[in-house]
Amino acid sequence: xxxxxIISWLLWPFSLIYGTFVRLRAFAYRRNWRARRKLDGVxxxxxxxxTGGAGKTPAVLWLALRAAGSGHRVAVxxxxxxxxxxxxxxxxxxxxxxxxxxxxxxxxxxxxxGANRYATGRVLARHSVDWxxxxxxxxxxxxxxxxxxxxxxxxxxxxxxxxxxxxxxREPRSALARADIILITRAERSPALESVxxxxxxxxxxxxxxxxxxxxxxxxxxxALPPQDWPRCRFFAFAGIGNPRAxxxxxxxxxxxxxxxxxxxxxxxxxxxxxxxLDRAAAAVTADAFVCTEKDVFNLRDVRFERLPVYAxxxxxxxxxxxxxxQTVCRxxxxxxxxxxx
Numbered sequence: 001x002x003x004x005x006i007i008s009w010l011l012w013p014f015s016l017i018y019g020t021f022v023r024l025r026a027f028a029y030r031r032n033w034r035a036r037r038k039l040d041g042v043x044x045x046x047x048x049x050x051t052g053g054a055g056k057t058p059a060v061l062w063l064a065l066r067a068a069g070s071g072h073r074v075a076v077x078x079x080x081x082x083x084x085x086x087x088x089x090x091x092x093x094x095x096x097x098x099x100x101x102x103x104x105x106x107x108x109x110x111x112x113x114g115a116n117r118y119a120t121g122r123v124l125a126r127h128s129v130d131w132x133x134x135x136x137x138x139x140x141x142x143x144x145x146x147x148x149x150x151x152x153x154x155x156x157x158x159x160x161x162x163x164x165x166x167x168x169x170r171e172p173r174s175a176l177a178r179a180d181i182i183l184i185t186r187a188e189r190s191p192a193l194e195s196v197x198x199x200x201x202x203x204x205x206x207x208x209x210x211x212x213x214x215x216x217x218x219x220x221x222x223x224a225l226p227p228q229d230w231p232r233c234r235f236f237a238f239a240g241i242g243n244p245r246a247x248x249x250x251x252x253x254x255x256x257x258x259x260x261x262x263x264x265x266x267x268x269x270x271x272x273x274x275x276x277x278l279d280r281a282a283a284a285v286t287a288d289a290f291v292c293t294e295k296d297v298f299n300l301r302d303v304r305f306e307r308l309p310v311y312a313x314x315x316x317x318x319x320x321x322x323x324x325x326x327q328t329v330c331r332x333x334x335x336x337x338x339x340x341x342x
Contacts, residue, residue, distance in 0.1 A: 004160045004162060004166065034142070037118040039132060041121075041132055044145065045149060050153075050168040051168045052242040053243045053266070064109040065108060075121070076135055078098050078101060078112070097267075098111065110129060117134065138175075146333040146336040147336065148179050152182060154193055155246055156246075158173065173199075176203075184205065188209065212250070214313075218309075221294070232288075238278060239293050240263075240295075240296055248261045259287040275305055289308050291311045
């Protein structure tokens with residue numbers, strides 16, 4: 001656990017207020033004082049406890065494509081950070097995450113964007129969608145779900161252990177009691193984290209690792225750099241995601257040579273000044289190319305890299321027990337719907 005900083009201590013009183021609010025909100029839904037709306041179809045929620053990335057987007061893609069491959073008509077429901085349900089002039093969603101989802105789904109599953117995910121799902125249900133994957137849905141309590149999957153990043157599952165705004169936690173650890181499945185990412189085993197989780201839930205627990213599909217030349221991402229050429233390059237990595245350090249660590253685990261790294265805030269939209277700064281930093285360490293996440297590519301639309309090529313790392317999720325994980329999702333969904341649990 002990361003120790004609290006001075007700023008974290010100063011913000012702690014506001015975290016007490018926030019914590020009271022989220023606990024009362026969850027209690028109201030648990031006692032049915034606030035009603036949940038239910039879609040006509042199976043709803044699988046993918047979420048986490050923290051604001052940092054735990055691999056939700058790869059998990060959403062894995063579940064959506066697995067469900068589609070099993071014969072279901074699938075849609076991903078996402079709020080779309082900053083998108084407000086609208087597309088840009090090029091027809092793509094303004095949200096980097098929504099744009100990435102649409103790109104990777106490639107028509108195999110539909111994408112519904114909007115803050116009111118119930119209304120969006122209703123529209124899609126009229127087009128025969130029968131399975132919905134709710135992106136970042138653990139705190140979206142107003143929508144009934146049949147399976148609640150919570151991701152925990154083994155490298156930093158709870159941050160400094162504090163609620164917003166003095167920490168990254170959206171809810172206290174006790175909220176894990178609502179989870180139907182726990183998916184621990186970026187680890188093959190983590191007995192210490194398992195012990196903590198078991199204080200709050202006996203939900204089935206699985207592991208998953210990020211896997212590198214390839215390095216694709218940005219922005220089109222149609223041509224991959226052959227893996228045998230990776231050792232010949234010195235890459236300067238940058239990322240504007242929830243947990244950039246984990247991305248940099250993964251690149252090294254995948255034997256992608258790094259000459260330097262630069263982290264930006266989540267969803268950062270890059271400017272010409274950012275490009276100039278990156279060019280200078282890359283030149284200082286004699287880098288041969290840049291590498292970033294696929295999500296970052298959608299925030300590079302207003303800039304151009306002239307000096308060095310940019311490659312996007314296409315990342316997939318690999319559950320350690322993929323079949324067991326999928327069968328558990330299906331079993332819980334079936335039991336929930338047969339039992340009529342709200």
